[in-house]
Amino acid sequence: xxxxxxxxxxxxxxxxxxxxxxxxxxxxxxxxxxxxxxxxxxxxxxxxxxxxxxxxxxxxxxxxxxxxxxxxxxxxxxxxxxxxxxxxxxxxxxxxxxxxxxxxxxxxxxxxxxxxxxxxxxxxxxxxxxxxxxxxxxxxxxxxxxxxxxxxxxxxxxxxxxxxxxxxxxxxxxxxxxxxxxxxxxxxxxxxxxxxxxxxxxxxxxxxxxxxxxxxxxxxxxxxxxxxxxxxxxxxxxxxxxxxxxxxxxxxxxxxxxxxxxxxxxxxxxxxxxxxxxxxxxxxxxxxxxxxxxxxxxxxxxxxxxxxxxxxxxxxxxxxxxxxxxxxxxxxxxxxxxxxxxxxxxxxxxxxxxxxxxxxxxxxxxxxxxxxxxxxxxxxxxxxxxxxxxxxxxxxxxxxxxxxxxxxxxxxxxxxxxxxxxxxxxxxxxxxxxxxxxxxxxxxxxxxxxxxxxxxxxxxxxxxxxxxxxxxxxxxxxxxxxxxxxxxxxxxxxxxxxxxxxxxxxxxxxxxxxxxxxxxxxxxxxxxxxxxxxxxxxxxxxxxxxxxxxxxxxxxxxxxxxxxxxxxxxxxxxxxxxxxxxxxxxxxxxxxxxxxxxxxxxxxxxxxxxxxxxxxxxxxxxxxxxxxxxxxxxxxxxxxxx
Amino acid sequence: xxxxxxxxxxxxxxxxxxxxxxxxxxxxxxxxxxxxxxxxxxxxxxxxxxxxxxxxxxxxxxxxxxxxxxxxxxxxxxxxxxxxxxxxxxxxxxxxxxxxxxxxxxxxxxxxxxxxxxxxxxxxxxxxxxxxxxxxxxxxxxxxxxxxxxxxxxxxxxxxxxxxxxxxxxxxxxxxxxxxxxxxxxxxxxxxxxxxxxxxxxxxxxxxxxxxxxxxxxxxxxxxxxxxxxxxxxxxxxxxxxxxxxxxxxxxxxxxxxxxxxxxxxxxxxxxxxxxxxxxxxxxxxxxxxxxxxxxxxxxxxxxxxxxxxxxxxxxxxxxxxxxxxxxxxxxxxxxxxxxxxxx
Numbered sequence: 001x002x003x004x005x006x007x008x009x010x011x012x013x014x015x016x017x018x019x020x021x022x023x024x025x026x027x028x029x030x031x032x033x034x035x036x037x038x039x040x041x042x043x044x045x046x047x048x049x050x051x052x053x054x055x056x057x058x059x060x061x062x063x064x065x066x067x068x069x070x071x072x073x074x075x076x077x078x079x080x081x082x083x084x085x086x087x088x089x090x091x092x093x094x095x096x097x098x099x100x101x102x103x104x105x106x107x108x109x110x111x112x113x114x115x116x117x118x119x120x121x122x123x124x125x126x127x128x129x130x131x132x133x134x135x136x137x138x139x140x141x142x143x144x145x146x147x148x149x150x151x152x153x154x155x156x157x158x159x160x161x162x163x164x165x166x167x168x169x170x171x172x173x174x175x176x177x178x179x180x181x182x183x184x185x186x187x188x189x190x191x192x193x194x195x196x197x198x199x200x201x202x203x204x205x206x207x208x209x210x211x212x213x214x215x216x217x218x219x220x221x222x223x224x225x226x227x228x229x230x231x232x233x234x235x236x237x238x239x240x241x242x243x244x245x246x247x248x249x250x251x252x253x254x255x256x257x258x259x260x261x262x263x264x265x266x267x268x269x270x271x272x273x274x275x276x277x278x279x280x281x282x283x284x285x286x287x288x289x290x291x292x293x294x295x296x297x298x299x300x301x302x303x304x305x306x307x308x309x310x311x312x313x314x315x316x317x318x319x320x321x322x323x324x325x326x327x328x329x330x331x332x333x334x335x336x337x338x339x340x341x342x343x344x345x346x347x348x349x350x351x352x353x354x355x356x357x358x359x360x361x362x363x364x365x366x367x368x369x370x371x372x373x374x375x376x377x378x379x380x381x382x383x384x385x386x387x388x389x390x391x392x393x394x395x396x397x398x399x400x401x402x403x404x405x406x407x408x409x410x411x412x413x414x415x416x417x418x419x420x421x422x423x424x425x426x427x428x429x430x431x432x433x434x435x436x437x438x439x440x441x442x443x444x445x446x447x448x449x450x451x452x453x454x455x456x457x458x459x460x461x462x463x464x465x466x467x468x469x470x471x472x473x474x475x476x477x478x479x480x481x482x483x484x485x486x487x488x489x490x491x492x493x494x495x496x497x498x499x500x501x502x503x504x505x506x507x508x509x510x511x512x513x514x515x516x517x518x519x520x521x522x523x524x525x526x527x528x529x530x531x532x533x534x535x536x537x538x539x540x541x542x543x544x545x546x547x548x549x550x551x552x553x554x555x556x557x558x559x560x561x562x563x564x565x566x567x568x569x570x571x572x573x574x575x576x577x578x579x580x581x582x583x584x585x586x587x588x589x590x591x592x593x594x595x596x597x598x599x600x601x602x603x604x605x606x607x608x609x610x611x612x613x614x615x616x617x618x619x620x621x622x623x624x625x626x627x628x629x630x631x632x633x634x635x636x637x638x639x640x641x642x
Numbered sequence: 643x644x645x646x647x648x649x650x651x652x653x654x655x656x657x658x659x660x661x662x663x664x665x666x667x668x669x670x671x672x673x674x675x676x677x678x679x680x681x682x683x684x685x686x687x688x689x690x691x692x693x694x695x696x697x698x699x700x701x702x703x704x705x706x707x708x709x710x711x712x713x714x715x716x717x718x719x720x721x722x723x724x725x726x727x728x729x730x731x732x733x734x735x736x737x738x739x740x741x742x743x744x745x746x747x748x749x750x751x752x753x754x755x756x757x758x759x760x761x762x763x764x765x766x767x768x769x770x771x772x773x774x775x776x777x778x779x780x781x782x783x784x785x786x787x788x789x790x791x792x793x794x795x796x797x798x799x800x801x802x803x804x805x806x807x808x809x810x811x812x813x814x815x816x817x818x819x820x821x822x823x824x825x826x827x828x829x830x831x832x833x834x835x836x837x838x839x840x841x842x843x844x845x846x847x848x849x850x851x852x853x854x855x856x857x858x859x860x861x862x863x864x865x866x867x868x869x870x871x872x873x874x875x876x877x878x879x880x881x882x883x884x885x886x887x888x889x890x891x892x893x894x895x896x897x898x899x900x901x902x903x904x905x906x907x908x909x910x911x912x913x914x915x916x917x918x919x920x921x922x923x924x925x926x927x928x929x930x931x932x933x934x935x936x937x938x939x940x941x942x943x944x945x946x947x948x949x950x951x952x953x954x955x956x957x958x959x960x961x962x963x964x965x966x967x968x969x970x971x972x973x974x975x976x977x978x979x980x981x982x983x984x985x986x
């Protein structure tokens with residue numbers, strides 16, 4: 001790499017003369033966050049933000065889990081009065097909303113924020129400040145919703161908020177407004193992350209990491225991020241229209257004033273169905289990475305798996321009407337959605353075939369992460385098969401909105417996403433903390449959680465077939481539902497105990513686990529090429545990739561010549577990952593936090609007065625202008641790599 | 643480890659399937675009492691057996707893969723690192739076969755779905771009895787349309803239909819979205835404000851069933867049930883004619899006192915009783931309340947004690963419902979109950 005124009009001042013760069021400990025000291029001085037609260041608050045380090053995203057998501061998981069236990073207590077037997085209808089309806093709404101918006105999507109974002117830059121071999125995410133902003137928005141939105149719930153103004157119209165029930169006439173008060181505004185917060189956060197991740201994957205991959213050599217988790221996140229970018233606008237628009245109907249007297253969803261209540265369902269599910277795959281596809285990425293490492297071979301059918309991810313991402317946008325089969329839309333149209341809903345199981349099937357072929361032909365080690373993969377296959381396939389049943393209109397008309405569906409999507413979301421997530425946390429834990437998770441306790445958690453999961457959710461299939469609808473706060477005796485409900489409730493508590501043991505193991509092992517080296521599993525990905533936990537600058541020298549499994553290649557390559565006294569990253573071309581540019585990377589700043597605070601004031605106060613949108617945008621504008629204040633770079637040479 | 647997991651799964655799957663036999667009930671989709679629900683039940687069974695077969699295949703594949711992989715590991719063979727491109731032709735063929743077979747199975751299931759849909763549509767063809775069901779927060783209004791003038795029947799919180807006939811139920815809602823689901827007879831259909839949708843029922847034999855609202859409709863979604871009675875043609879005609887008859891106004895005693903209270907107090911402003919000044923239209927029609935099986939859309943079984951309890955404390959029985967607590971002394975309430983019980 002050359003130094004650009006001759007007139008330019010010379011910068012200190014890494015190279016044969018600057019390596020090892022001196023390089024470390026220099027890079028640390030450049031990339032480290034300042035100590036103390038303000039250093040933390042202003043951090044733009046993807047690892048710091050990824051970690052706090054992860055912790056926040058697990059806090060919301062725990063809160064949502066407590067709500068699940070409350071519901072299962074109420075439903076343990078017929079005619080119980082532990083919870084009244086008002087409280088119960090808030091609780092099931094909060095459970096769904098928390099798990100979908102505040103846990104499942106953010107936790108996948110969290111893993112991606114932490115891992116993607118390491119896996120593609122760069123120093124930080126693209127747009128790190130946007131990423132920092134996203135965490136503040138997420139925390140603010142989630143906190144607002146939970147504070148409202150604690151104050152008894154929690155939403156009570158379901159996580160789907162169907163109108164007209166969620167409209168101004170049938171849900172007066174502020175409950176649904178808090179829900180709609182929480183959606184605004186989380187969609188801003190999710191879009192910000194999606195943009196960062198997409199740009200990082202397309203432009204930040206290490207030299208030599210062509211698209212064909214890109215790790216499967218990174219591929220999954222690319223597809224997912226694009227899905228977020230295309231699906232979130234639908235819910236953004238829908239929730240804005242709902243707020244407008246509720247606050248300023250528009251009639252978008254009022255069928256008596258030429259609006260349409262089904263419009264909401266179309267817009268909600270146009271987002272809501274892709275959302276399921278936004279949660280599921282990262283999990284398939286985890287599975288691919290885990291299977292690859294522990295079988296000691298590249299995943300069989302790498303190309304087929306990538307194409308499956310892309311196909312799922314595309315098909316996911318053509319399925320939303322299968323949530324609406326009972327609304328009486330034209331039957332001819334239903335046939336299309338039946339076909340599309342069934343077709344989406346083909347790419348998932350292909351992925352499972354490929355993972356099992358990898359195990360078959362490889363040399364699998366059944367460590368704890370692999371065990372979670374096995375539990376994933378055993379559980380998710382069942383959920384996928386009931387999903388095929390739901391795609392059939394007549395079958396769906398019977399089991400739609402019953403506990404059969406509750407069973408189905410918990411098999412898909414817990415079996416399909418949470419089990420791989422727990423495996424992934426076990427797998428990357430040494431990278432996150434520098435220590436191994438306790439294997440013995442991990443196995444105990446596994447053997448409590450997995451059977452208890454099935455004990456909880458398998459009986460719900462029967463409950464649905466036996467006519468038990470969803471979202472009921474109680475049910476009469478004599479329907480034959482009591483025993484199965486009791487079994488499910490017992491299972492739920494045991495399952496929760498398993499998750500508690502898992503979380504306890506995480507907390508204990510973070511301090512007391514066995515120290516892990518850089519690459520304790522013998523894994524092939526770039527994230528294992530650096531220390532555990534990684535230094536703030538990730539890699540001392542820019543890694544260069546020669547094949548899809550760089551750490552299994554005896555030949556290692558790095559590029560030298562990045563500035564060490566300024567934050568700088570290498571950008572590469574989209575397809576071939578040829579070095580393209582040297583790009584300055586932003587330094588820590590408090591402006592994202594301040595911008596998020598201003599936006600929070602705008603969003604929360606607009607629940608109480610529509611004019612807050614106008615007045616509140618002034619501080620937001622000021623914060624954004626300060627954030628994006630142009631920097632004079634005229635004295636610097638063009639940062640180009642030769 | 644993984645083997646134990648597999649065995650456990652298999653055992654529970656067998657246990658679960660044997661449990662299928664015990665899914666009976668007055669509100670069960672596994673019963674197939676109606677023509678539509680029987681057709682759907684058959685389709686469901688087809689899906690179920692395909693699902694079981696596919697699931698067993700995946701479990702077997704997983705078990706064999708784990709076993710084979712373990713052997714590879716012990717022997718030190720099997721692929722390590724990055725396999726050379728195109729080195730696994732057998733597996734590639736396997737993948738293509740697997741994907742094709744999956745697609746074929748799905749095509750078969752889609753065809754089965756389509757034929758079932760057609761069969762359901764065909765079963766509803768022909769002359770039909772027209773019934774209108776209107777969902778309210780949280781009760782059901784039922785109207786029978788008869789082409790003969792004066793034979794239009796209104797009732798609430800009960801659906802009575804004749805066995806063997808085509809019944810076309812048209813569904814609507816003035817407030818929020820509800821969904822009428824009679825699992826023993828047919829699939830569910832939403833009641834959507836501003837739209838009407840249809841549900842066709844055809845039930846070969848008489849029987850007593852239970853329907854329930856299946857779309858979350860607010861506070862008391864859980865207590866919005868609808869007893870459904872399928873009667874033989876003669877019984878149905880008898881019930882219908884009885885329903886058309888104006889109930890006699892009591893001439894004296896406790897029942898008359900109750901009648902006077904009903905007309906004089908708030909009751910009449912919401913409820914309708916045929917042949918009396920009580921003509922409110924916002925609450926369930928009570929003209930023949932005593933002949934129904936439940937109170938307040940399935941909230942309580944019909945009995946003297948429960949009627950009394952309901953009137954004394956409607957908000958305790960079904961919190962948030964639209965019926966206010968009307969201030970009545972115990973004696974007054976007893977009189978009203980006595981009157982209501984004459985409304986057979």
